[in-house]
Amino acid sequence: MFGFTALELARIQFGFTISFHIIFPAITIGLASYLTVLEACWLRSKQTVYRDLYHFWSKIFAVNFGMGVVSGIVMAYQFGTNWSFFSDFAGGITGPLLAYEVLTAFFLEAGFLGVMLFGWNRVGPGLHFLSTAMVALGTLISATWILASNSWMQTPQGFEIIDGRVVPTDWLAVIFNPSFPYRLVHMSIAAFLATALFVGASAAWHLLRGMDSPAIRKMMSMSVWLLAIVAPVQAVVGDFHGLNTLQHQPVKLAAIEGHWENHGDAGMPLILFGWPDMAREETRFKLEVPRLGSLILTHSWDGQIPGMKEFAPEDRPNSTVVFWTFRVMVGLGFLMIALGLWGAWLRWRGTLWKCRPFLRFALWMGPAGLVAILAGWFTTEIGRQPWVVYGLQRTADAVSPVGAGQLGISLALFVLVYVAVFGTGIAYLLRMVRKGPLAGEGQQASVGGPGQERQPMRPLSAASKADRDDAVDIPTRS
Known part of the structure; x- marks a missing residue:
């Protein structure tokens, strides 16, 4: 299709999707640690500026985290659809490493994310800080497993090839290649x-x-x-x-x-x-x-x-x-x-x-x-x-x-969907950044008590209702 072979189109498709994906985990890793520092400074000094910054950047973190999860799901499917012979050859190593990421990092983040985003006035300050720190730790553990897998592909160690497949013989050598x-x-x-x-x-x-x-x-x-x-x-x-x-x-x-x-x-x-x-x-x-x-x-x-x-x-x-x-x-x-x-x-x-x-x-x-x-x-x-x-x-x-035709059609669909979905998401993030942190923003967080509005407990809901309303007219407002 368009003069490209199936191999070239498969590489372009993987490169395109992962190029979109990689920017979200990168900001997630940095923002999670930044939020941990902000909350630690707030707990130590009680200066309201740290609390206000925490609540401002936690909203941006939530939206960015959501887009990172969505864009990352596509990557796993491509190993089976476009790179099945790689999965058959090296799946004995890359499969467990990716599974370890889910079992450790993703579960750790998911377990504490709700408390971090919605528990400011619902749990004690110590537990809330622990939740923020655990989310930050989860992002770093996630990077550890992903990079262990990628690094093994660059400098493979700790394996044997049996019947045309890679079989791990030393997991420490595999991970710490x-x-x-x-x-x-x-x-x-x-x-x-x-x-x-x-x-x-x-x-x-x-x-x-x-x-x-x-x-x-x-x-x-x-x-x-x-x-x-x-x-x-x-x-x-x-x-x-x-x-x-x-x-x-x-x-x-x-x-x-x-x-x-x-x-x-x-x-x-x-x-x-x-x-x-x-x-x-x-x-x-x-x-x-x-x-x-x-x-x-x-x-x-x-x-x-x-x-x-x-x-x-x-x-x-x-x-x-x-x-x-x-x-x-x-x-x-x-x-x-x-x-x-x-x-x-x-x-x-x-x-x-x-x-x-x-x-x-x-x-x-x-x-x-x-x-x-x-x-x-x-x-x-x-x-x-x-x-x-x-x-x-x-x-x-x-x-x-x-076939090259199938890969070309799926690549075109990826381009259209990614530009529409993640283009809108990035525009939403930039609009939130343009509003900037507000003085006393942390005090305005609703506790969801009797007679008060309750936000649904989803990451994207961490953005305030005003922020979500503003996102509706992104294409038209200057």
């Missing part, structure tokens, strides 16, 4: 950074419009401090992750760097920009810094990594794509560091909330964390090709025997 610790820390920090940028952009939007309040200032201050401290840490974690990739997936790193071959014993240059040409086996129009590649990639002046020409053409990932997705991720990472350090300096000077160039920068950086996560995910997954389980099963051998 060589790339797992780096991916878990890298992704968790990325979620925190994406949330900090989201919160900071919200505060910047209000400050630029003259809506200055203690809650808005606190939002900006907290996001700046997290960026200033955590963004540089992410750069260090990324460096360790790169060294791990060099050890276990050298061809991926060569593709990321657009590095085709070594020249004698000379150190490697760092190619800043260029165009890796897969057909000509060279990186064209390149701008490079001598020996800097050796210093960054091997931590030595004359170090070298294998070039792509040392691998068979059929075993090389698409360098043209991963070369640029990696640079988008790294470039945005440097901008995050700059934003955090600039903000910390302004905070020290007491001008954080009045510097309009900084506020505009913070506003434009709002989606940068999510874009960086998507760019990093594209780098990781496309860089693994042509393998679905690295070194064990090729992607072409994992796809189901489904």
Whole structure:
């Protein structure tokens, strides 16, 4: 269909659906931890600004959580419909890991979510804080199992192949495979950074419009401090992750760097920009810094990594794509560091909330964390090709025997439904953010007692009735 093979359409469909899905868990992970910090600060200081921020962001968390659950359900079905041979080959490992996520993380979140969203005036403060902390812990446990599964596909360990199927022999080796610790820390920090940028952009939007309040200032201050401290840490974690990739997936790193071959014993240059040409086996129009590649990639002046020409053409990932997705991720990472350090300096000077160039920068950086996560995910997954389980099963051998026409129709339907449903949901979230936190918002939470309105106990109902009413006219109001 449209010149694409069934394999290409299956990959596009999975990439499209997971690209929509990944942004919601990322914000969920960050917001859950942010809410835990806010409630802890409220319990300790009793400053109403923390309570008001908690109730404001808990509504946004609830809507985001709901969309994350809905978008995630689709992913599980695709393993059976589009990737049945992968499920048959590796299901003995990936199936239990995903089941563990449901049995631990999802049940933990579901068990405490209702108390967190609707129990502010119904349970004691200690129990409510415990509920918020357990939801935050559940999001991190969920990320742990998902990344354990994905990391095993990247660096498989602890298994045997019996009758053409993977059989686990050491679950600790399966879970704690060589790339797992780096991916878990890298992704968790990325979620925190994406949330900090989201919160900071919200505060910047209000400050630029003259809506200055203690809650808005606190939002900006907290996001700046997290960026200033955590963004540089992410750069260090990324460096360790790169060294791990060099050890276990050298061809991926060569593709990321657009590095085709070594020249004698000379150190490697760092190619800043260029165009890796897969057909000509060279990186064209390149701008490079001598020996800097050796210093960054091997931590030595004359170090070298294998070039792509040392691998068979059929075993090389698409360098043209991963070369640029990696640079988008790294470039945005440097901008995050700059934003955090600039903000910390302004905070020290007491001008954080009045510097309009900084506020505009913070506003434009709002989606940068999510874009960086998507760019990093594209780098990781496309860089693994042509393998679905690295070194064990090729992607072409994992796809189901489904026709290109069927996949093309289902992909078109996915695009239409996702744009309509999640486009509306994202617009709703942004409208809630535009309203901003209100002073005394926590005191206005209804306890649902005699003669009072009771909200249905669903996550989306955590948004106030006024917020839900506003969502009705999203397409028409300016």
